[in-house]
Amino acid sequence: MAKTFTKRPLKDFNQVKVESLVDNRDGAIDQFNGNLDSTQLFQTVKVDYEAPQTAITFAGLVDKQTSILPTQTLAFSRRDYRNTSGAVTDIWTRINHLNLQTDVWNKGFNEMTVFGSDWSDFPLSIECEEGILTGEVTVDWEHGNQAFEVTVSDDPPLSGTRARGMGWYTEWGVFVNNVMVARSGFIFPRRHTTRIPYSVPVGTQLVTIDCRFVVVSYEPLPSVVGKWSADFNMFSATIVARNIKR
Amino acid sequence: MPFVNTTLIVDDEIPTAAELNAPYDDLATASAAIDSDNIASGAIRHQHIYFNPSSLYIFEDDNSTNITDINSTSYVTLTRGAQPTEIDLPGAGLALERYQPVRISGTCLVTNNNFTKTWDFVGTDLGKANLYAFRILLSISTSGGPTTTVTLGEWGYSFGTASSTDRNSTLSAGLSSTSISLCFQTAQFEGIYRPSTTGVVLEKIELQAKVFDLANTLRISRNALHAIVAER
Numbered sequence: 001m002a003k004t005f006t007k008r009p010l011k012d013f014n015q016v017k018v019e020s021l022v023d024n025r026d027g028a029i030d031q032f033n034g035n036l037d038s039t040q041l042f043q044t045v046k047v048d049y050e051a052p053q054t055a056i057t058f059a060g061l062v063d064k065q066t067s068i069l070p071t072q073t074l075a076f077s078r079r080d081y082r083n084t085s086g087a088v089t090d091i092w093t094r095i096n097h098l099n100l101q102t103d104v105w106n107k108g109f110n111e112m113t114v115f116g117s118d119w120s121d122f123p124l125s126i127e128c129e130e131g132i133l134t135g136e137v138t139v140d141w142e143h144g145n146q147a148f149e150v151t152v153s154d155d156p157p158l159s160g161t162r163a164r165g166m167g168w169y170t171e172w173g174v175f176v177n178n179v180m181v182a183r184s185g186f187i188f189p190r191r192h193t194t195r196i197p198y199s200v201p202v203g204t205q206l207v208t209i210d211c212r213f214v215v216v217s218y219e220p221l222p223s224v225v226g227k228w229s230a231d232f233n234m235f236s237a238t239i240v241a242r243n244i245k246r
Numbered sequence: 247m248p249f250v251n252t253t254l255i256v257d258d259e260i261p262t263a264a265e266l267n268a269p270y271d272d273l274a275t276a277s278a279a280i281d282s283d284n285i286a287s288g289a290i291r292h293q294h295i296y297f298n299p300s301s302l303y304i305f306e307d308d309n310s311t312n313i314t315d316i317n318s319t320s321y322v323t324l325t326r327g328a329q330p331t332e333i334d335l336p337g338a339g340l341a342l343e344r345y346q347p348v349r350i351s352g353t354c355l356v357t358n359n360n361f362t363k364t365w366d367f368v369g370t371d372l373g374k375a376n377l378y379a380f381r382i383l384l385s386i387s388t389s390g391g392p393t394t395t396v397t398l399g400e401w402g403y404s405f406g407t408a409s410s411t412d413r414n415s416t417l418s419a420g421l422s423s424t425s426i427s428l429c430f431q432t433a434q435f436e437g438i439y440r441p442s443t444t445g446v447v448l449e450k451i452e453l454q455a456k457v458f459d460l461a462n463t464l465r466i467s468r469n470a471l472h473a474i475v476a477e478r
Contacts, residue, residue: 029250029269052345052478065440067345069478074347076438080399091379091400092371092458138435140401191377191404195434235402240349240438242476 055127059083062121073243077124080140080236084118094142094233100217105232109173109180109212115234122237123210129245133176134199137211140235142191143170170232171214174198177207186216191233202243209239250276301475303340303451305333308468312357316464321381321454324354324469331453331469339387339449340475342441347476350398351436352382352453354469357429361405363461364425375459376404376425380433382471383452389445401435404428405462 055066055075061083066075081088081095088095096115098105105114112119145168152158169186174196182198196211215232250272255261307313313326324331342348363375382398406425439448453471457464 026252029252029273052343052347052476054345065347065438067347067440067476069346069476071478072476074349074438074440074476078399078437091381091402092374092377136436138401138437142402142404145407188407190407190428191402193380193401193403193433193435195436236399238399238437240436242349 058121060121061085061118064121064124066126071245073126073128073245074241075124075126076238076240077122078236078238079119079122080238091235094231094235096234097231098215099231100144100215104217105213105215106217109175109214111212112210112237122239123208124239124241125206125208126241126243128202128205128207128243130204131202131243131245132199133202133207133209133241133243134197135209135239135241136195136197137172137174137182137209137240138193138195138236138238139172139211139213140191140193140237141170141172141213142233142235143168143187143189143215144231145189168217170216172196173212173214174209175212176200176202176209191235207241207243209241211237211239301477303333303335303473303475305331305451305453305471307331307470310467312465312467313469315360316378316455316457316466317460317462318456319458319460321383321456323383323452323454324466331471333451333471333473335449335451339447342446342448342475344442344444344446345440347438347440348448349436349438349474349476350382350384350451351434351472352380352470353432353434354380354453354466356403356431356433357465357467359405359427359429359465360463361425361427361429363459364406371458375462376406377402378405378455378457378462378464379403380435381454381456382435382437383454384439384448385450385452386441387447387449388443393449396439398439399435399437401433403431403433405464 053068055068058064062077062079063083064075064077066073079095081091081093084095096118098114112122168189170189171186172184172194173180174182176198181200182196184194184196187194250269252269253261253265255265307326307329309326313324313331316322316324340348379400379402381400384396384398385393386396387393406427451471451473453469455464455466
């Protein structure tokens with residue numbers, strides 16, 4: 001059986017023709033040659049529109065900026081020590097933390113607002129146009145090891161807390177409109193800057209991007225008092241998004 | 247701007263393979279030489295509104311041996327011999343439009359660090375000896391003024407695993423630290439710079455690093471910087 005194709009001419013308002021092979025080819029070549037007439041514009045061409053525009057821009061507890069260009073929109077949302085109103089002044093000091101000793105954080109992906117309301121403006125919302133949304137999330141965090149009480153035979157015996165647990169880890173995910181589109185995989189406790197790229201097709205719609213995490217730490221109750229992981233520390237997070245318009 | 251012709255084929259005429267292929271061959275040839283000159287009257291295309299089509303700037307050091315050791319508590323630029331890890335933008339720099347974003351990423355391979363001091367056990371710096379950090383530093387000028395620097399961002403890592411309870415418990419009863427050295431891992435990070443005023447010229451981009459404690463030495467081999475300027 002012969003193949004059939006949906007016939008869609010490149011030029012709007014033209015009649016759909018069954019034998020449009022040459023028409024479509026000529027249309028494509030016309031576009032290459034610069035013949036963008038009133039029925040074949042790729043965008044509305046206006047000088048004031050061509051210049052980069054901006055949307056939401058603010059700095060405070062979160063830096064958030066958006067640049068809108070005709071073929072793409074770039075935006076980012078960032079929170080680091082520079083957004084703490086002077087409470088933290090260097091890269092060595094955490095800006096927020098969770099106490100792993102007093103709650104459980106391994107039952108699902110936690111939103112950044114678990115660190116407090118300072119993060120409530122962190123998710124990045126942009127008005128996308130149909131095309132591709134690509135970018136990455138960069139998070140700077142620290143998770144401590146599982147701790148064990150050990151005793152070394154000696155006279156007298158030595159005892160202390162040792163950090164050799166293998167079952168504790170962290171995972172980060174990127175969520176677009178509450179759907180996970182990329183994940184880091186499990187990462188063993190350490191201080192780490194994790195960068196997670198993502199790419200997802202989008203329509204002409206409002207899109208919200210955020211990152212979430214799971215901290216896996218067994219034995220959430222302090223069976224041995226004072227022998228728990230250090231806090232889960234947060235140093236910075238950045239969401240970068242690029243909407244490439246079709 | 248090259249112009250591609252098409253062969254007119256009328257009814258009842260049988261085109262040759264060469265005639266059918268000609269527009270595609272010409273298009274493939276012409277695509278390699280697109281510029282902003284337009285020979286069609288009254289027409290416009292995307293290429294005509296590019297102000298600076300060259301938008302990707304790269305520094306890549308793919309040498310597998312270590313660069314100069316980093317053993318400083320203030321930021322120093324990664325350096326191999328006399329060659330710093332930097333993108334020195336050509337000419338007087340890259341003139342950016344207002345709100346024109348530049349995505350900048352840095353990456354490197356951390357290798358066989360010298361990790362001798364794992365934890366501090368006193369004061370407010372508990373655990374910080376374990377840390378090192380990177381920074382991407384931009385040199386910019388505005389409206390012909392003096393060159394200033396802007397920190398795009400800072401990102402941290404640890405030489406070893408994070409320790410246990412309160413970071414300082416491991417000295418109890420004479421037992422030493424239990425942090426496990428973490429060598430040979432990649433570091434990578436990215437940010438966006440976007441001028442909010444006109445007249446901003448981006449002159450240089452540097453990848454820098456520092457350690458918290460001089461007892462530890464950061465070692466790096468391969469490293470790279472990439473800058474992508476968003477065009478219209």
